[in-house]
Amino acid sequence: MERLTFEYAATKSVPKRAYVGVVGSGDLEVLLEPLEDKKAYVTVRTRFDGFEQIWKDILDRFFENNDIAAKIEINDFGATPGMVSMRLLQALEVSQDDKTQR
Amino acid sequence: MDISKLTNDSRRSWTTRREKKARQIAKVQKLVNGQVIPTDKIVEALEALIMPGDCVALEGNNQKQASFLSSALNQVNPDKVNNLHMVMSSISRPEHLDIFEKGIAKLLDFSFAGPQSLRMAQMIEDGTVTVGSIHTYLELYGRLFVDLTPNIALVAADKADAQGNLYTGPNTEETPTIVEATAFRDGIVIAQVNELTDELPRVDIPGSWVDFVVVSDKPYQLEALFTRDPRQISEMHILMGMMAIRGIYERHNIQSLNHGVGFNTAAIELLLPTYGESLGLKGRICKNWALNPHPTLIPAIESGWVDSVHCFGGEVGMEKYVAARPDIFFTGKDGSLRSNRAMCQVAGQYAVDAFVGSTLQMDAYGNSSTVTLGRLAGYGGAPNMGSDPHGRRHSSDAWLNMITGESEIQRGKKLVIQMVETFQQGNKPVFVESLDAIKVGQDAKLPIAPVMVYGDDVTHVVTEEGIAYLYKAQNEEERKQALAAIAGVTPLGKESTADLKQRLRENGVIAFPEDLKVKRTDAKRSLLAARSIDDLVDWSGGLYEPPAKFRSW
Numbered sequence: 001m002e003r004l005t006f007e008y009a010a011t012k013s014v015p016k017r018a019y020v021g022v023v024g025s026g027d028l029e030v031l032l033e034p035l036e037d038k039k040a041y042v043t044v045r046t047r048f049d050g051f052e053q054i055w056k057d058i059l060d061r062f063f064e065n066n067d068i069a070a071k072i073e074i075n076d077f078g079a080t081p082g083m084v085s086m087r088l089l090q091a092l093e094v095s096q097d098d099k100t101q102r
Numbered sequence: 103m104d105i106s107k108l109t110n111d112s113r114r115s116w117t118t119r120r121e122k123k124a125r126q127i128a129k130v131q132k133l134v135n136g137q138v139i140p141t142d143k144i145v146e147a148l149e150a151l152i153m154p155g156d157c158v159a160l161e162g163n164n165q166k167q168a169s170f171l172s173s174a175l176n177q178v179n180p181d182k183v184n185n186l187h188m189v190m191s192s193i194s195r196p197e198h199l200d201i202f203e204k205g206i207a208k209l210l211d212f213s214f215a216g217p218q219s220l221r222m223a224q225m226i227e228d229g230t231v232t233v234g235s236i237h238t239y240l241e242l243y244g245r246l247f248v249d250l251t252p253n254i255a256l257v258a259a260d261k262a263d264a265q266g267n268l269y270t271g272p273n274t275e276e277t278p279t280i281v282e283a284t285a286f287r288d289g290i291v292i293a294q295v296n297e298l299t300d301e302l303p304r305v306d307i308p309g310s311w312v313d314f315v316v317v318s319d320k321p322y323q324l325e326a327l328f329t330r331d332p333r334q335i336s337e338m339h340i341l342m343g344m345m346a347i348r349g350i351y352e353r354h355n356i357q358s359l360n361h362g363v364g365f366n367t368a369a370i371e372l373l374l375p376t377y378g379e380s381l382g383l384k385g386r387i388c389k390n391w392a393l394n395p396h397p398t399l400i401p402a403i404e405s406g407w408v409d410s411v412h413c414f415g416g417e418v419g420m421e422k423y424v425a426a427r428p429d430i431f432f433t434g435k436d437g438s439l440r441s442n443r444a445m446c447q448v449a450g451q452y453a454v455d456a457f458v459g460s461t462l463q464m465d466a467y468g469n470s471s472t473v474t475l476g477r478l479a480g481y482g483g484a485p486n487m488g489s490d491p492h493g494r495r496h497s498s499d500a501w502l503n504m505i506t507g508e509s510e511i512q513r514g515k516k517l518v519i520q521m522v523e524t525f526q527q528g529n530k531p532v533f534v535e536s537l538d539a540i541k542v543g544q545d546a547k548l549p550i551a552p553v554m555v556y557g558d559d560v561t562h563v564v565t566e567e568g569i570a571y572l573y574k575a576q577n578e579e580e581r582k583q584a585l586a587a588i589a590g591v592t593p594l595g596k597e598s599t600a601d602l603k604q605r606l607r608e609n610g611v612i613a614f615p616e617d618l619k620v621k622r623t624d625a626k627r628s629l630l631a632a633r634s635i636d637d638l639v640d641w642s643g644g645l646y647e648p649p650a651k652f653r654s655w
Contacts, residue, residue, distance in 0.1 A: 020623070022337075026336065026527070027336070051529055054529060054591065057591040057596065058591050061591060064600070065600065078527075080338075080523060080524075080525045080526070080527060080529065081524060081525045081529060081590060081591055082338060082523045082524045082525055082565065082566040082567070082590055083336070083338050083523075083566070085566065085567070085590060085591075086337070086338050086341060086566050086622060086625075089622050090622045090623050090625075093621065093622055093623045094623055
């Protein structure tokens with residue numbers, strides 16, 4: 001069991017909280033809450049130790065493209081990096097609630 | 103011109119193969135009853151019928167195995183039968199390699215060794231097996247008629263009658279091809295059958311092509327390889343499936359196609375009746391298929407998407423369903439499926455708009471391989487379908503759509519679509535600097551690296567990040583950039599930048615879900631037309647009978 005924390009500077013705010021994902025093998029759940037400060041804080045809990053660099057790569061890239069002020073909690077059950085990125089972007093979609101996108 | 107000087111030897115016999123066959127068959131006359139070899143005499147019969155050094159085609163592909171005959175061959179005395187040249191589609195069973203350890207066989211020409219890939223690689227390295235070549239199915243079938251014509255064919259059928267007529271039913275697969283090559287150049291054809299009967303449901307192979315039949319102690323081995331349980335389809339597979347339907351199938355108007363076996367393609371099959379329907383695509387795309395009877399195609403068939411399906415082989419549990427849908431499937435007068443691996447490979451190579459497959463490794467130029475270190479899995483049929491056949495001359499919208507140049511002489515291209523997640527389970531990147539196939543090829547002393555699908559044939563790559571329209575890339579560098587742009591956080595993906603991605607998007611060389619109006623939060627399992635094997639049974643009206651390992655009760 002590993003607990004990883006990451007912190008990023010942020011400029012954009014998101015309107016509302018979001019919860020996406022599945023508690024199940026090969027998946028993960030993501031909880032995203034808007035923050036007042038110009039900061040993003042990410043906590044990752046994972047049973048799979050030793051992948052800190054990949055988590056950092058995924059989150060660096062996510063915040064490079066979407067520098068949102070938010071507190072993000074991730075509970076990982078062995079998701080692939082592709083699944084993690086998809087869930088993060090889904091959480092962003094929900095928090096922005098952009099039903100008009102289609 | 104004096105012809106008599108040019109003919110090398112007027113005393114030459116032109117019937118040596120025929121005479122050899124007659125001599126071998128004469129040796130077993132005391133063992134056999136007409137064309138029937140008694141079950142308990144099979145080893146003795148093989149020892150008499152097979153000569154050292156003979157070329158032996160042993161039937162076994164990724165589905166049906168002549169398992170009784172392969173285990174009998176494994177019991178022959180190596181002092182009597184040895185140094186055989188084996189020609190086999192698939193190295194699947196332990197005895198397929200045991201015969202090399204015992205010296206019964208020496209030389210091997212094959213296509214696929216998936217289930218034995220680890221031992222295969224070791225035995226080549228140790229020199230226990232000498233490999234002629236590793237082929238695709240069609241190449242191997244082709245060579246049966248050129249320079250690998252068998253002296254002996256050991257094949258499997260469901261039923262035979264006393265005249266040697268064979269019923270192969272839904273699992274006809276490659277039996278007719280092997281038998282034809284052997285029978286018509288004076289080889290000896292021996293068929294194991296599950297049952298001897300007076301009346302066959304239909305004749306798949308005429309008795310005059312068959313020399314002997316033997317009733318096996320138990321039915322031939324048959325694998326359910328093409329069943330994917332919808333429970334295991336993840337929302338990422340669904341997202342990728344939605345992108346493929348929107349960004350490739352719809353965009354290029356794909357009418358006819360082959361799907362490799364995997365969860366991405368299973369997701370697409372189950373999205374057609376729901377997501378595809380919502381896009382108004384029913385009756386417009388995905389009408390004609392070269393495909394095994396995938397249970398996950400049932401909902402698309404039942405909801406009227408599919409006009410026709412031709413099959414390489416059968417699929418365990420699909421027999422009754424297929425028999426009840428003769429408008430869709432190729433079936434015989436008895437009602438059951440007629441599959442034919444060689445014909446379906448031809449169809450999949452030449453006659454379809456698109457191939458959709460997956461792989462374990464892909465390099466920066468789109469070359470891909472399922473060979474990983476220490477394992478030599480071979481090819482099977484994917485390279486036939488996953489290549490652009492330069493002999494194609496008929497056109498279709500999708501084929502013409504791949505033309506990017508301006509010249510007056512142009513040819514279209516088959517769509518070769520690879521769907522891969524950027525990382526495999528266990529966080530191994532799929533996008534790699536160098537394919538393991540290169541090292542495996544060197545270790546096994548192969549003349550070329552065993553590449554499954556060459557990059558220059560690949561037109562599209564789909565990952566969870568987006569689609570790379572490789573056929574649109576101007577040059578090698580842009581191909582690499584397009585792949586990097588959808589390669590996530592793999593080392594290749596990290597070479598890409600936000601600016602570069604933006605430029606590629608504007609040029610239409612890549613597309614992200616938002617560019618295709620695919621919303622990531624819509625990628626839900628509730629979008630699948632069936633979410634379990636039970637759902638598939640329901641869709642089939644109870645006609646699909648899943649094998650025990652796929653049942654949930």
